Structure formats: structure tokens, C-alpha cells
Amino acid sequence: MPPTARIILPQEKLRPLIITLVCTMLTGASYGFGLYLFPMVMPEILHDLKLSYSDAGVITAAAQTAPLFMIPLAGYLTGRVGGLRLIVFSQIFGAALLLALYYVQGFFSLLIVVLLMRGWPLLVWIPLVMVAAEHIEFKWRATMLTVASSGACFFVFVDGALSSYFLERHHWRYLWPTAALCCLVFGVSAWLGLCRVNAWEYKRAGRSGKKRSYGELLKWAKTRSGVITFVVFALTGLTFTPFQTYLASYLRDNLNLTIAVTGAMWSVMGIAGIGGGLVMGVITDRMGARIALFLTFFLAAVSAVLICMPITTAQVMGMAVCYGIAQAVIYGLAPAYMSKILAPESSVTAVSAGTLLLVSTAFFGNLLGGWSSEYFGSFFWLYLTTGLFFTMGALVSLGLTREQQRTSTINRHNGLSTPCCQNQLSRCSSSRNQEEP
Numbered sequence: 001m002p003p004t005a006r007i008i009l010p011q012e013k014l015r016p017l018i019i020t021l022v023c024t025m026l027t028g029a030s031y032g033f034g035l036y037l038f039p040m041v042m043p044e045i046l047h048d049l050k051l052s053y054s055d056a057g058v059i060t061a062a063a064q065t066a067p068l069f070m071i072p073l074a075g076y077l078t079g080r081v082g083g084l085r086l087i088v089f090s091q092i093f094g095a096a097l098l099l100a101l102y103y104v105q106g107f108f109s110l111l112i113v114v115l116l117m118r119g120w121p122l123l124v125w126i127p128l129v130m131v132a133a134e135h136i137e138f139k140w141r142a143t144m145l146t147v148a149s150s151g152a153c154f155f156v157f158v159d160g161a162l163s164s165y166f167l168e169r170h171h172w173r174y175l176w177p178t179a180a181l182c183c184l185v186f187g188v189s190a191w192l193g194l195c196r197v198n199a200w201e202y203k204r205a206g207r208s209g210k211k212r213s214y215g216e217l218l219k220w221a222k223t224r225s226g227v228i229t230f231v232v233f234a235l236t237g238l239t240f241t242p243f244q245t246y247l248a249s250y251l252r253d254n255l256n257l258t259i260a261v262t263g264a265m266w267s268v269m270g271i272a273g274i275g276g277g278l279v280m281g282v283i284t285d286r287m288g289a290r291i292a293l294f295l296t297f298f299l300a301a302v303s304a305v306l307i308c309m310p311i312t313t314a315q316v317m318g319m320a321v322c323y324g325i326a327q328a329v330i331y332g333l334a335p336a337y338m339s340k341i342l343a344p345e346s347s348v349t350a351v352s353a354g355t356l357l358l359v360s361t362a363f364f365g366n367l368l369g370g371w372s373s374e375y376f377g378s379f380f381w382l383y384l385t386t387g388l389f390f391t392m393g394a395l396v397s398l399g400l401t402r403e404q405q406r407t408s409t410i411n412r413h414n415g416l417s418t419p420c421c422q423n424q425l426s427r428c429s430s431s432r433n434q435e436e437p
Helices: 003-049 052-064 067-081 083-103 107-135 139-167 172-196 210-223 224-245 245-252 259-285 288-309 312-343 342-374 379-397 403-414 419-435
Strands: none
Touching: 003 052, 003 083, 003 107, 003 139, 003 172, 003 224, 003 245, 003 419, 052 107, 052 342, 052 379, 067 083, 067 107, 067 342, 083 107, 083 172, 107 139, 107 312, 107 342, 139 172, 139 259, 210 224, 210 342, 224 245, 224 288, 224 312, 224 379, 245 259, 245 379, 259 288, 259 312, 259 342, 288 312, 312 342, 342 379
């Protein structure tokens, strides 16, 4: 073996691992700081800015419109600068938004910052699907996307610790510069890691199969699995987003729990999500995405039941474990399913369309959540309703086609056209060459 091969081979083996770690870290930072941290300190922000929960409902609902322009922008920029580069560069954008929250003074300034911050995770998530298709083997794509989705759980744990610390000892405004500095550190670390394994260079993808991918996507969208997958996207936005948005307000304002209890709850939720994300990733690869989706919605339904019963600290922590696992993986399961049954080009387009549907239903979920508090005087009915929708999602998920069966069907019709089959063909050819005298 030439000396150069001994140098390149370890780097080639490390590249998928480094890319997965970078994507998990930056996805977690964008969702943890850009999406989950604000609801944890929302009661204090509303109090200091003299805003009501109706104002909060308008702000959070308006923020759901960000994907309408962020998703097309993410797709355009990915084609221009590359998926990995966009994921890293987006940390600078996110850090600037986090720092801007330090200076908000009223309704409109808060609305603008939260609106833009809601689009920040999408600048990471849309390129992430393309990165998985370009750099990760077919058989590991579902695991990579699921692990990246669960990366936010670690930051939920960090968010809980940071929010409790700053609310009890300092002020919520000082929380945001700290989070901004963390984002810059993560971005620099990711850049160094990608350069280390020569993954920073960008190669523009070809466009020869674009029309064929659209045809495959439209054909699949009319099938039972296609319809159910988009229903899963819709239910995810309608339930998980308002559940997370108003959780701190419900526990502290309606159930009169202390900041210490809610901070511990966020930490438990993050820890449960970290371990649960890895377990669900294994389940997705071994048993299929439909079983993983069923278990995810089932755990979310259990968390809604626990929070609607007469509350105790043990129930709050039990809810945190169940919901922590569910919310850790739900956003990655449907894209993981699509990545297994569709071609890479088709799966990217399908995930973009599904994400638009998700944020559209999340808009109505947040709007109705804020309205329910004003109308009923409590968020109880919001969480009772989301529990029913969680149950519906669990039952609907069982109607999905097994992705293994779908993949084998595509292979029979198209031959050895998938990356997985090409890898198998290469291994078989090399084995035969080694056996020949």
C-alpha cells in the first residue's frame, strides 16, 4: 500500500463521523438557542415589556411565517455556497439575532427578532438533508438525521441550566449575549473540524435528474404513504410546537410551580432526549420509521395525560422524560423515512414541502394556544387537545409502508441504482477479485 493511502484512509473514515458531529452540534445550537430558549424565559420578557399572552400568541404565530421565505432562501443558498458551509455560516446569523434580544424594548422589536430567529434553524435543517444525501451512506442516513434531530436535546438541558441561572441570579437580558458567544465558538469549532477532514470544499451538484426527481415525488405523494407522511408533518406542527411554546407559562402561571422545578424539568427533558434520540435512531434502522413514529407520538400522548392530571413534581419529571424523548426525534423521523424511500433529490424537495406544511400548522397551533389562555383563563384545554392529536398521530403512523419494502421495490424496477446497492456491487466485485488466483 502506498504511503499516501495510509494517510488518506483514516481521514476518509473520519469524515462521515466529523460531519455527523458537526451537523448534530450546529442543529442542536440553532434549535436549542433559536427555538427552545425563548419560551423558557417568555414570562419574564412579557412582564418586563408589559405584554400579554395575546401579544405572545401573535408574536409566536407570526414567527411561524418565517419558513415561507427562509426555506426557499435556504435551498437557494445551499446551491450557491454548499450545505456544510451554509450550516456553519448560519451560526453567525444566529449569534447576531441572539445578541439583538438583549436590546428589545417592545412589541415590534421583539416580533422582528423572534420572526427572524424562527427561520434560523431552517438555514441549518434544509441543507442538512442535502448533506446527508451527499456525504453519508444510504444505510446510515436515517440514523444521522435522527441523531442530528436529537442534538437539540442537549441544548434543552443547557437552556434549562442557563435560564434558571440568569433568572435567579441576574436578568434575562444577560442570557442572550452568553448564548450568542456560544454560537460563535461552535461555528469556529465546526469550521476547524471540517477543514481537518477536507470537507469544507464545495462541489456543485448536477441537475440532470431534477425533472425525474419531481416526477417520482409527485407520484409518491399520491400514494397512501405519501399522504400519511404529510399528515404526520401537519400533526407535528399543530401539536409539538404549541406544547413546547407554552409549557413554561402553563407550569408557572397556571400550576404555580417554581422556577427551580421548571428549570429541573427542562434539564431532565434534555437528558432524556439525548438518550432517547440514540435509542430511536436504532429503532428506526432496525424496525422501521413507522414503528418509531408510533412510539414517539405515544410517548407524547402520555406526557399530555400526565400534565393534565392533578400535578406533582414526580409527574412533571415523568412528563419531561416522555416528552423529551418524543420531541428529540419527531422532527427527524419523517425526513429519515423520506430519505429511505425516495431518491436524494426527491427527498430534499419532499422535506422542504413537508417543513412548509409543518410550520403552517404550527402557526395555527401557537395562535390558538395563546387565544385559549385568554378565553379559558388557562392552558389546560390546549394540552388536553394536543393529547388527542398525539393519539391520532400514533394511529395514523401505523399506516405507513415499510421503507425496506419500498426500497426493494425501487431496486427491482431500477436495478442497482441506489447508493446502497452500488456499495454492495462494489463489495461483491472486490470479493470476487480477491478470490481469483
